[in-house]
Amino acid sequence: MPAAGMEIAEEKEEVKLTTSGKIPERSDDGDDATLTALDATILRCLDSVDRLLQLRAALSETLAQGWMDMARARYAMGPSRIGQTLFSLKPNAALISVCVSQEHEQVIAYEYGEKELHCEIDEIEKRNHVRFKSIAEQNRNPKTEPMISFGALVSPHLRSAQSSFQTVQLWRTWWRWPMLRASY
Amino acid sequence: MAAATASSTISQPAARTSSLIALIADEDTVTGFLLAGVGNVDLRRKTNYLLVDSKTPVKAIEDAFKEFTTRDDVAVLLISQYIANMVRFLIDSYKKPVPAILEIPSKDHPYDPAHDSILSRVKHMFSSDPSGPIGRG
Numbered sequence: 001m002p003a004a005g006m007e008i009a010e011e012k013e014e015v016k017l018t019t020s021g022k023i024p025e026r027s028d029d030g031d032d033a034t035l036t037a038l039d040a041t042i043l044r045c046l047d048s049v050d051r052l053l054q055l056r057a058a059l060s061e062t063l064a065q066g067w068m069d070m071a072r073a074r075y076a077m078g079p080s081r082i083g084q085t086l087f088s089l090k091p092n093a094a095l096i097s098v099c100v101s102q103e104h105e106q107v108i109a110y111e112y113g114e115k116e117l118h119c120e121i122d123e124i125e126k127r128n129h130v131r132f133k134s135i136a137e138q139n140r141n142p143k144t145e146p147m148i149s150f151g152a153l154v155s156p157h158l159r160s161a162q163s164s165f166q167t168v169q170l171w172r173t174w175w176r177w178p179m180l181r182a183s184y
Numbered sequence: 185m186a187a188a189t190a191s192s193t194i195s196q197p198a199a200r201t202s203s204l205i206a207l208i209a210d211e212d213t214v215t216g217f218l219l220a221g222v223g224n225v226d227l228r229r230k231t232n233y234l235l236v237d238s239k240t241p242v243k244a245i246e247d248a249f250k251e252f253t254t255r256d257d258v259a260v261l262l263i264s265q266y267i268a269n270m271v272r273f274l275i276d277s278y279k280k281p282v283p284a285i286l287e288i289p290s291k292d293h294p295y296d297p298a299h300d301s302i303l304s305r306v307k308h309m310f311s312s313d314p315s316g317p318i319g320r321g
Contacts, residue, residue, distance in 0.1 A: 044189030049306055053297070060289050066216045067291045084211055084235050087218065088225070094232065097203045098259035100282055146219050158219070165216040 003041045031124060066164030073158035082158065095146070206252040206283065207233040208245065208263040212291050217262070232258065242270050249274055258283045265300075266293035276301060 074082045147154060147162060185293055207223050214235045217223070224232040234240075236249040249271055252261050265287040268275055275285060289295035297303050 045306065049303065052302065056295060056297075060295050063213070063216075063289060065279060067212055070212055082215060084214070087215075087223070089229050089231075091225050091227050091229070092223070094204055094224035096205060098205060099203070100259045109305055146221055149218075149219065162219040165220040 062164055066161045069161035069164060073155040075160060076155040076157060077150075086149050095110055123164045204232045204255075204258050204259045206255075206258045207231075208236060208248055208252070208261070208267055209288070210264060210290050210292070211235055211237065211266075213264060215290070236264070236267050246271050246274060253278060253280065253283060253285075255283075260284050260286060262286050262288050264288055264290040264293065265295060266290055268301055272299075 002004070044116065070082065204224050205217075207217050207222060214233050214299075218233070222233070232252070234245070236245060239292045244258070245267060252258050258276070259282060261283045263275075263285065267290075268285075275287075278285060287295075287300065
């Protein structure tokens with residue numbers, strides 16, 4: 001199940017901009033062109049809302065699976081083995097990062113991943129004044145594995161829960177999702 | 185976590201260095217996302233998450249929300265919807281594109297579309313024009 005959480009964030013941005021209430025300026029062709037553009041805007045907004053609801057359903061399903069696996073793991077390992085008391089407060093960097101591309105204060109795309117993103121900037125993007133940031137590669141170190149906080153031997157249900165929560169966020173594609181570039 | 189940038193030669197619009205995912209949720213949700221590798225602790229032992237339970241005051245949630253939305257290293261803020269309802273006035277008044285606020289369901293409180301800020305805006309938009317498109321016959 002692809003990055004439902006990140007897709008929802010992008011869909012929310014797209015719906016925000018389409019519901020900004022901006023109406024196209026009246027053209028010399030009269031009201032028809034304006035109304036046509038307005039209808040297109042509304043259709044696009046409704047498509048985005050529909051996509052948003054689909055992603056939310058997928059997100060809820062994945063999260064529910066993760067909570068269920070965590071409950072099973074807590075039953076197998078004991079309630080004291082899984083909880084906030086085991087959270088490590090030692091300085092450590094997050095293993096998951098987000099690369100945000102912005103143009104004129106508008107978010108262009110979210111890129112999420114664990115490895116370095118080789119952001120290819122072609123000529124078109126240069127003309128659009130897009131600025132990209134790549135994320136340094138995070139080599140998976142067994143010492144930084146989050147699971148280690150809960151002990152060396154953990155229930156397979158806990159690993160399954162980890163997989164579910166990773167699935168919520170994980171974005172395996174490398175191409176950029178173009179965000180809504182202009183308001184109407 | 186190093187970050188390399190490549191900018192246009194024509195102009196360089198300001199862009200925030202956002203990289204982390206912040207989290208305000210209940211214990212199970214925070215535990216799950218920490219397992220996924222979201223957790224970050226800096227040298228001052230400041231975390232990118234807030235665990236909310238029945239004893240957590242609303243003021244603490246407000247302070248955490250304000251902190252995460254003003255940090256330069258946060259790109260996305262995940263917040264449980266039932267917690268978001270406690271600070272709805274803050275979320276409704278939040279207008280910045282980064283960090284993005286994403287309301288997620290919690291174990292004990294399923295997602296309620298009636299409280300979603302985006303869907304509420306869409307509903308209001310369509311309900312404010314009951315007569316349909318202007319000028320159409």
